[in-house]
Amino acid sequence: MTTIPRGSSAATGSGEPFPDGFLWGVAASSYQIEGAVAEDGRGPSIWDTFSHTPGAVAGGDTGDVACDHYHRWPEDLDLMAELGVMSYRFSVAWPRVMPDGRGVNQAGLDFYRRLVDGLLDRGIRPLMTLYHWDLPQSLDVGDAGGWLSREVPDRFVDFALVLGKELGDRVPAITTLNEPWCSAYLGYASGEHAPGRTESSLAYRAAHHLNLAHGRAVSALRGVLPQGADLSVSLNLHQVQAASDRPEDRAAAEHVDLIANRVFLDPMFGDGYSAELRAGTAGLTDWSFVHAGDEAEIAVALDSVGVNFYNPSRVRAAGGEPGRPFPGTDRACFVDIPGPHTVMGWPIVPSALTDLLLRVQRDVGLPIEVTENGLGARDVVESGAVHDPDRIDYLRRHLAAVLEARRRGAEVRGYHVWTLLDNFEWAWGYDKRFGLVHVDFADQRRTPKDSALWYADVIRRNAL
Numbered sequence: 357m358t359t360i361p362r363g364s365s366a367a368t369g370s371g372e373p374f375p376d377g378f379l380w381g382v383a384a385s386s387y388q389i390e391g392a393v394a395e396d397g398r399g400p401s402i403w404d405t406f407s408h409t410p411g412a413v414a415g416g417d418t419g420d421v422a423c424d425h426y427h428r429w430p431e432d433l434d435l436m437a438e439l440g441v442m443s444y445r446f447s448v449a450w451p452r453v454m455p456d457g458r459g460v461n462q463a464g465l466d467f468y469r470r471l472v473d474g475l476l477d478r479g480i481r482p483l484m485t486l487y488h489w490d491l492p493q494s495l496d497v498g499d500a501g502g503w504l505s506r507e508v509p510d511r512f513v514d515f516a517l518v519l520g521k522e523l524g525d526r527v528p529a530i531t532t533l534n535e536p537w538c539s540a541y542l543g544y545a546s547g548e549h550a551p552g553r554t555e556s557s558l559a560y561r562a563a564h565h566l567n568l569a570h571g572r573a574v575s576a577l578r579g580v581l582p583q584g585a586d587l588s589v590s591l592n593l594h595q596v597q598a599a600s601d602r603p604e605d606r607a608a609a610e611h612v613d614l615i616a617n618r619v620f621l622d623p624m625f626g627d628g629y630s631a632e633l634r635a636g637t638a639g640l641t642d643w644s645f646v647h648a649g650d651e652a653e654i655a656v657a658l659d660s661v662g663v664n665f666y667n668p669s670r671v672r673a674a675g676g677e678p679g680r681p682f683p684g685t686d687r688a689c690f691v692d693i694p695g696p697h698t699v700m701g702w703p704i705v706p707s708a709l710t711d712l713l714l715r716v717q718r719d720v721g722l723p724i725e726v727t728e729n730g731l732g733a734r735d736v737v738e739s740g741a742v743h744d745p746d747r748i749d750y751l752r753r754h755l756a757a758v759l760e761a762r763r764r765g766a767e768v769r770g771y772h773v774w775t776l777l778d779n780f781e782w783a784w785g786y787d788k789r790f791g792l793v794h795v796d797f798a799d800q801r802r803t804p805k806d807s808a809l810w811y812a813d814v815i816r817r818n819a820l
């Protein structure tokens with residue numbers, strides 16, 4: 357049993373208060389923490405397949421064991437309770453509940469019922485993510501499988517309804533998709549994520565079917581959830597900057613905003629796929645996979661919106677000096693942003709979070725929760741403690757950015773640190789640690805870092 361050392365707090369705050377009722381949370385996802393990948397009837401996901409593909413993940417790491425959260429969840433929920441966490445954003449492993457994407461595995465469903473009841477027993481609000489990338493492998497067969505298939509949105513509705521009927525009476529908040537941009541563009545254009553496809557044009561078909569799955573699931577859930585259920589989607593919108601004032605660089609930034617952000621925002625919250633988007637991608641796709649009525653099905657009413665943010669992006673027009681292509685297009689390349697960076701190579705620019713939250717307030721106009729924000733580092737345990745001042749500084753500055761966005765009109769009602777436990781960081785494996793709590797993957801020992809003590813103090817005082 358891990359306990360939070362009493363009395364030791366990383367630092368006293370500046371005193372800037374958050375509003376009464378502000379939701380302080382942590383976020384995680386099934387494949388990154390659960391392990392037990394073949395236990396109690398769980399079937400394989402596309403991430404089981406991908407992580408076992410030689411060369412796909414740093415160090416050959418997989419989610420086979422991860423944080424063993426499938427067995428250790430009571431201890432982990434106790435840790436959250438000790439920190440004073442009020443909201444836990446977790447995701448459901450689709451293949452644990454529906455191993456072949458069609459039949460229900462009651463043992464898998466029972467795990468999530470125990471987890472949810474454990475959260476409620478500890479006074480922690482469950483925020484359930486339906487899809488955090490672990491698509492059942494059985495739904496990704498052949499070249500036109502997975503999110504390229506028009507059948508998968510309906511399988512997703514089946515999955516959403518199983519969870520809605522089983523847990524809808526006790527889970528007050530459900531978010532349909534986590535970062536559909538990653539699923540579509542990293543999964544089908546760059547190949548950095550499962551299923552590892554590398555054709556830019558495929559990303560748009562996948563993005564559309566993810567949008568369709570989202571809209572259809574929300575409509576279906578409305579029919580089985582109690583009044584007052586909060587339905588949302590969690591987006592990692594790019595806060596994208598032009599590398600210069602040159603017209604071609606500004607055009608590249610606008611193009612990236614179109615294909616990476618508005619490809620989701622416009623159909624979900626606006627008026628469908630714009631003529632600008634269709635024209636801007638004419639070289640890659642004809643959008644014939646969008647059927648009559650699809651856009652109306654996607655534009656369903658939501659109750660809130662989740663924003664995942666780590667850093668802004670900066671792009672220039674493609675061509676000229678070499679650079680990392682932006683997934684899904686041959687018209688833009690990433691360029692670096694000068695200044696401090698994390699070990700992930702991500703720039704630290706808290707003001708970009710303020711700008712993004714104000715954009716979401718303007719373009720979406722729903723209550724906002726920051727559903728992910730955190731710092732990856734290479735933390736080490738020294739004499740039973742983990743000193744992570746960089747993470748404390750990162751979190752403090754981004755929470756200050758949330759306060760600034762609130763001051764300027766963004767209705768931000770909650771914030772979730774990514775993440776409670778060091779875990780499987782996708783293609784980076786276990787080398788990059790985002791947790792408030794250090795995990796020794798050799799013996800699963802949990803050690804709260806200084807940032808956990810600092811966060812507990814912020815929660816207690818409801819102030820920076």
Ligand code: GCO
Pocket residue numbers: 385388534535538592664728774780781782790
């Ligand atoms: C994401 C995912 C998380 C990551 C986290 C750190 O945003 O990519 O939702 O699963 O682990 O963001 O990269």
